[in-house]
Structures are given as structure tokens and as C-alpha cells.
Amino acid sequence: MNNRLRVLRAERGWSQAELGERLGVSRQAVNAIETGKHDPSLPLAFRIARLFGGAIETIFDDDEAGATPR
Amino acid sequence: MFYIRSTKDTHKARPISVRAARAATVFALIAYPPGAFLLAAGGGLPARLAGAALLLAVLGSAGMLATTWVQRIVGELPQYLDEFEMQVRLRAMQGAYMTFTLLILGFVMYSALAADTQLWVPRTYRAFNALFWGVFLYAWLLPTAFVAWRIEEDEAGQGARP
Numbered sequence: 001m002n003n004r005l006r007v008l009r010a011e012r013g014w015s016q017a018e019l020g021e022r023l024g025v026s027r028q029a030v031n032a033i034e035t036g037k038h039d040p041s042l043p044l045a046f047r048i049a050r051l052f053g054g055a056i057e058t059i060f061d062d063d064e065a066g067a068t069p070r
Numbered sequence: 071m072f073y074i075r076s077t078k079d080t081h082k083a084r085p086i087s088v089r090a091a092r093a094a095t096v097f098a099l100i101a102y103p104p105g106a107f108l109l110a111a112g113g114g115l116p117a118r119l120a121g122a123a124l125l126l127a128v129l130g131s132a133g134m135l136a137t138t139w140v141q142r143i144v145g146e147l148p149q150y151l152d153e154f155e156m157q158v159r160l161r162a163m164q165g166a167y168m169t170f171t172l173l174i175l176g177f178v179m180y181s182a183l184a185a186d187t188q189l190w191v192p193r194t195y196r197a198f199n200a201l202f203w204g205v206f207l208y209a210w211l212l213p214t215a216f217v218a219w220r221i222e223e224d225e226a227g228q229g230a231r232p
Contacts, residue, residue: 025154026152028154028221044153
């Protein structure tokens with residue numbers, strides 16, 4: 001899953017640690033989400049969306065979004 | 071599996087670099103069997119001294135990992151870990167379980183063969199004592215080793231937890 005977390009965080013000038021603190025997760029978790037190594041759970045995705053004031057789909061992009069359903 | 075918490079702040083873990091954590095886990099896991107064998111097999115004084123020195127070094131390595139973020143991931147109470155740390159723990163536990171099971175199976179097979187040949191098997195209290203602490207050490211450190219070897223330096227943030 002792709003996401004715009006790094007861009008949104010940079011726009012606000014937050015470090016990964018600061019963002020982690022705001023979300024209640026570790027810096028490692030923020031790093032893993034930004035690099036696509038970890039897909040956040042739905043509750044965490046909602047927290048992220050709420051923090052940046054947008055909808056989940058404006059931050060996270062499903063790789064298969066454009067694929068034709070089988 | 072076990073995590074020794076700091077009495078000052080239970081949510082903070084001691085920083086350690088991924089490289090140091092990897093070296094400490096591998097050294098402790100590799101050095102314990104020869105160290106325990108030298109000490110328990112009943113050889114001469116030099117052999118027992120060498121065994122004791124190896125075991126002291128193993129204790130130092132294992133102690134170095136206590137209260138670090140690597141050990142925290144495998145030993146902390148689940149409610150104090152976030153979902154990424156829980157995922158890392160789960161993967162580490164799976165790998166450690168497989169490895170531990172293979173080691174136990176290997177030891178049982180070795181014991182069966184050793185009973186029919188004249189190979190060494192634990193018979194004395196000292197030998198079983200060494201075996202017990204070996205199993206304890208492996209149960210404690212294998213999950214930690216899997217965390218240390220699976221996590222990357224950039225994920226760990228040069229070992230420092232925020």
C-alpha cells in the first residue's frame with residue numbers, strides 16, 4: 001500500500017518521533033508505515049487521517065485500486 | 071520472552087544499535103554450548119577455567135541486551151507495545167519457535183544415537199544443570215535474536231527509541 005505520510009509529515013515539519021507521539025505509536029512504527037513495510041490497522045489509519053484532517057483514501061492508496069475486479 | 075523493566079520508567083527502553091544487538095545474541099547463543107561443555111564435562115582445571123570464562127562472556131552479552139528496545143519487543147506486556155512492535159514480536163516468536171523445536175528434536179535424536187554408541191550424554195547433576203541453563207538461555211534469547219536480525223538499522227533509528 002502506498003501512502004503520503006512522509007510528505008504530510010514533512011509539510012508540518014514533524015519528525016517521525018513527533019508524529020509517533022501524536023499517534024501513540026513508536027518512531028519505528030511511523031518509519032515502517034512510511035516505507036511501506038507495515039500496513040496500519042484500520043483504527044490507526046483513522047487516527048492518521050484525523051490528525052492530518054483528511055480522508056483515509058487521500059493518504060493511503062491501495063495498489064490494486066485501478067485493477068479490474070475478478 | 072523475559073523483559074527486565076526499569077524501575078524508573080517502564081515505557082522507556084535502553085538504546086542499542088542493531089549491529090551490537092546482533093553480535094550480542096549470536097555470541098551468547100554460539101558460545102554457551104562449548105562454555106557449558108567445558109565446565110560441565112569434568113575436564114582439567116584449564117578446561118574448566120576456559121569454560122567459566124566463556125560463560126561469563128555469555129552472561130555479559132545477555133546482560134547487555136536486558137532492558138534494551140530489542141528485548142522490550144519480545145518481553146514487554148502487549149498493552150505497552152504498538153501494532154508494529156506486536157507484528158515484529160509475532161514474526162520473531164514464529165521463527166524462534168521453529169528453531170527451538172528443531173534444536174530440541176535434534177537433541178532428542180542425538181540422545182537416542184548416543185545411548186547406543188559411546189557418545190557423551192548428560193548424566194550428572196552438573197551436566198543437567200548446564201543443560202537447564204542452556205535451554206533457559208535459548209528460550210530467552212532466540213526471539214531477541216530474530217528481532218535483531220530481522221529489523222533494519224533505519225527501522226530501529228540507530229537503536230534509539232523515541
